[in-house]
Amino acid sequence: MNILSIDCAGKVLTLALSAKGKVFALDSGGEGSRKHNSLILPFADELLSRAGISVRDLDAIACVVGPGSFTGIRIGVSTAHALARATGAKIIALNSLQVRAFGEKGSFAVALQCRPTESYLARFDGDWLHMSECGAAQESEIAALEIKVVRHEGSLKAETMAAAAEYLAQSGAFVPSLSPLYLKKSQAERLADGN
Numbered sequence: 001m002n003i004l005s006i007d008c009a010g011k012v013l014t015l016a017l018s019a020k021g022k023v024f025a026l027d028s029g030g031e032g033s034r035k036h037n038s039l040i041l042p043f044a045d046e047l048l049s050r051a052g053i054s055v056r057d058l059d060a061i062a063c064v065v066g067p068g069s070f071t072g073i074r075i076g077v078s079t080a081h082a083l084a085r086a087t088g089a090k091i092i093a094l095n096s097l098q099v100r101a102f103g104e105k106g107s108f109a110v111a112l113q114c115r116p117t118e119s120y121l122a123r124f125d126g127d128w129l130h131m132s133e134c135g136a137a138q139e140s141e142i143a144a145l146e147i148k149v150v151r152h153e154g155s156l157k158a159e160t161m162a163a164a165a166e167y168l169a170q171s172g173a174f175v176p177s178l179s180p181l182y183l184k185k186s187q188a189e190r191l192a193d194g195n
Contacts, residue, residue, distance in 0.1 A: 001059045002051075004044060004083070005158075005165045008036045008076035009068025009096050012155035015043045016162035019051040025158030036075045044083070055087055060174070062092035062165035064099070064156065066181030067112070067120040067134075077178045090174040092165055095181060097122035098131055099164045100152045108148040111137075120183055123147070128164070136183045 007014040013028040013036045026043045028035055048055055063080035066073050084091050101110045101124050111119040119142060123133040142149060 001166070001169055002053060002057050003060045003062055003092070003162070003165050003169055004047070004058055004089075005062040005094070005161045006040065006044075006076045006080055007064040007094075007096070007156045007161055008040065008072040008079075009064045009066055010072065010155045011069075013039055013043065013072075014155050014158050014161065015040070015047055016158035016165075017044075017047040017051055018162045018166050019053055019057075022051070023159055023162045024050045025162070027155065027158065036072055040075065040079050055083065058083070058087050058089040060090040060092055060165070060169050061087075062094050062161070062168070063178055064094045064096050064161070065178050066096060067114070067136075067183045068096055070180075070182060073180045073182070077180055080178060090169075091176070091178060092168050092173060093175050093178050094161065094164060094168075095122070095131070095134065096120075096156060097134060098128050099156055099161055101128035101131075101150070102160050102164045104128060104150060106148070108150055109142070109145055111142055111149055111151050113151075113153070114184065119151075134181075134183065 002019045005016040017024040024047045061080045061084050063076045097110045109123045111121050113119045121137040
């Protein structure tokens with residue numbers, strides 16, 4: 001199965017293409033989040049070229065729907081929808097915290113810092129597929145947890161994202177459309193509320 005996976009939710013744009021038993025990957029490195037919209041389609045073209053397939057050969061498109069950058073999430077979701085509509089590819093929604101939990105076992109939590117004193121937090125019971133809670137939490141709340149907390153910094157690893165997408169595709173976990181996962185109010189909403 002040929003699967004294009006997209007992560008625009010962080011500062012680094014990451015794309016991974018699973019095709020012909022290999023994973024082809026590109027990321028924007030130091031380009032920053034303001035370049036996601038101009039890099040996403042050229043990156044996809046480059047990966048397809050490396051794999052020797054065309055966009056019409058894609059069976060599925062996986063996209064990180066959040067949590068993360070509001071603008072980045074919208075760029076990824078809209079691009080994934082457009083590509084899926086143009087090619088007939090199926091759609092897979094990826095939660096950035098779940099993908100970061102890929103391979104972990106037992107009762108644990110995954111934390112991803114979103115502000116100096118706050119992180120996105122997801123709790124898991126068993127493995128990455130069994131998420132029991134997903135939200136934003138203060139660092140003091142995270143420190144008080146009596147389970148293992150796996151902290152992540154930076155962008156998703158392309159190979160991990162590709163492996164998670166492949167697993168979900170094999171499980172038939174396709175969705176009719178993508179919905180952004182926003183766990184916090186946007187900066188504009190916070191300013192309007194006086195926060």
